[in-house]
Amino acid sequence: MHNETLLDIYRFIVEKGDNGICVVDSTGKLIIQNKKMRELQGISDEEFEKRRALEIVGFNMEKGGLLRVLQDQQPILNVKTTFWNQKGQEVTLISNMYPLYSQDELVGAVEFARDITQQENMMYQPLRRYNEPLTFEIITAVSAVMKKVIEKAKIVAYSRMPVVLVGESGTGIDMIAEGIHHELREKNDMFVTLICTRDEKSVQSQLEKYIVEKQKVTFFAERIEYLSMGVQEKIVELLEKHTEHNHVLIASVGEDPFDLIQKGQLSKELYRLFSDISIYVPALRNRKEDIMPFVEDYFNRHRESYGSVIKGLTEDVKEIFLNYNWPGNLKELEVLLDDISSLITNETLVEVHMLPAHFKWKIQNIESPKNRDITKSDIFVVMNKNDLRPLDIYMNEVEDYYISRALDLFDGNVSKTASALGIRRQSLQYRIKKYTESKTSPDERLE
Template sequence: MDNSILLSIYRYVIEKGDMGICVVDTDGKLLIYNKKMRELEGVNEDEFEERRALEIIDFETEKSDIYKVLNSETPVLNVKKTYWNKKNQEVTYISNIYPLHYEGVLVGAVEFARDITQLEYMMYQPLRRYGAPLTFDIISAVSAVMKDVIEKAKIVALSRMPVVLIGESGTGIDMIAEGIHHDLSVKNDMFIALICRRDEDTILKHFEKYIVEKEKITFFAERIEYLSMAAQEKIVELFNNHPNHHHMLIASVGKDPIDLIQAQKLSKKLYRLFSGITIYVPPLRERKEDIMPFIDDYFKRHRDSFGSSIQGLSEEVQEIFLGYDWPGNLKELEVLLDEISSLLTNETVVDSHMLPAHFRWKIQYSYENGTEEKADLFIIKNPHDIRPLDVYMKEVEEYYISKALDFHQGNISKTAAALGIRRQSLQYRVKNYKLNKKSENID
């Protein structure tokens, strides 16, 4: 094939691919900056042409990793970056940067950026968005404690008092926060959720950008105790220097704020700033009467969206669900329903044989009256319970590794030693199974 045709094909693939690509030479001259990379950076066509005319990339700021690669001639791999781009869009991507050599001589560097913004979003959101404003009407809870939570939240919305929401991850705190925003007596223009488990420099930049705006903004700082004390003090300073009584302040913490203050994980000044009132959102295990309404609402949405016939749970599965403690709260329940629903065909009820193996393992022992009683979920009752042996063994291995990580607090080295396998082998399995563990050195 003619070289000019091959060159055209290469250009087409580079421009149309879903991987961001940036190539520079040793002087920083911009050689390739494809469409996906422009989207990640928030650069439009006109800005890109101006940038290409300048030809030199600002190594010290935007492309410091490329600068490192050009200096060291060694790759910089698996760097996760989260920031707000030039279009004020929050972006997260994984970047790999390699030196480029020709006949043994360094001629430049190339960066490949994989967009994981949506993946990060789903990982950190306590509950999935429903494609509509999350108002109090959407919340399906019927328990007295949750009705009390909603009544207190409505008072907050009426008074526009700053509020701290206290509760475990996955309890639906983000729904309460957005419910307050949409129920405000005087409507705000924007709702900005700041996931404080992410890069705090980016969080602070976002605060600095919007705190000076004249628009009425609802700030929701999710798990604010994950910020360093210095970052927390900086937020207090920003609000004190730019007082705007139109802004609404909402924060969430995972534990009692007094305990967090004593442990020096929460700034007393920051707590005072946000805590006009505090609302405790109880975990699902303390309000199990909310389980079935949530499931009924989930399946109604599934029928409306996909035309399925599913109506609910069998009596056996309902008993299992009501007896389980749901350590991951509503989020864990929703993810499980997602997994079950992905395999639905024409079923009208969810039977026990439809439960994923990893969930069966979790509930294989029930604790009743202080005694451990073995459940029968892994006893083969009918042909539906039989799965291919390789599938079953993979599920068993996944569960076994998950429990071993739990016992060793996510420590890869100790877990590998206990299992009698190499550390690299365990890391591969954890990544392959996508286990949701806080394991050391696994990004």
């Protein structure tokens, strides 16, 4: 095969892949940035050509990612990054970056970026409340690192000092915050969550309403870096004005607060008010020994609430769970268990064929002998009687998977996806809403 033919094949693969790809040479000059990466960054083809002419490097280069790869000649894996692109859209990526060699000589670095924006938005939902106070005693974590997190959190509670909780969405930070509230020696009257990823005006008005209360309040400001600097400064004024009330202040951020301050996303004064101590809550992929206790606790509660006989996972499914990297952390695991348990009848163990189609698609590249039979072409194929399930459930699953993949291919753009599927935009929105509501418990829909 001729070199030109091979180049055409490589170009096709790079441009048609689902991952964003960025390549720089050994000096940091931008060589390749495929269409998917340009879409994620929100830049047009014309803007891309300008960047290339000015030798502007890829997004992660600005954060030291590709630069560190060039300097250290070592890969950097599973880097999670959230940013606002050129079109003002919030995007979350997981990137793998590698050095590139030709005849043992370093010639550049490459980044492969996977878009998990939709998944990340889902992970902002708090973990299930279980209709009881979230105390440290009901947190199922057994890893040494999480035991240290809880130990530090108890010290915070005993001293009533302000604290910043640092970690990715879905890790259980909201449980740690509420655990601190219930661990207070001198009990507070209320626990108020300020969800900063939503309307910042409502966050400010909530704070203004409760901060003047004579009752003692535990304020949990979730992801404060999403507030505009103007609102952050107003919150600083409010907190400094009402110090006499002895409220407890807890905040969370998604990454290192010093990096956020440098990038202008976090007010130094606001951080100072919360920063008597910082507690880092690790991602689930870095404490996989916490996976099975969470699963066991989930099914214990399922048996108590619904009278099911489910006991746990088969060894095959356990291995799949322990090899998967859980980018959505505990919240992703909980949502998956919700999907599985909704189909449980008289089964006592979850088997591979019971895993939802969307999850089978995610795990097909996991290097595990236990899931070698899961491929793109057979996730909906009925191989034996165990694969059979009610037709309406099967068809809904197929539709959900197909729409989810279509939305991924069009970066969540509803209009383009509806056009490609040959249906009206309103019809697609209805299907998305129906799918989203099916993943939410009745109690959550009432909140």
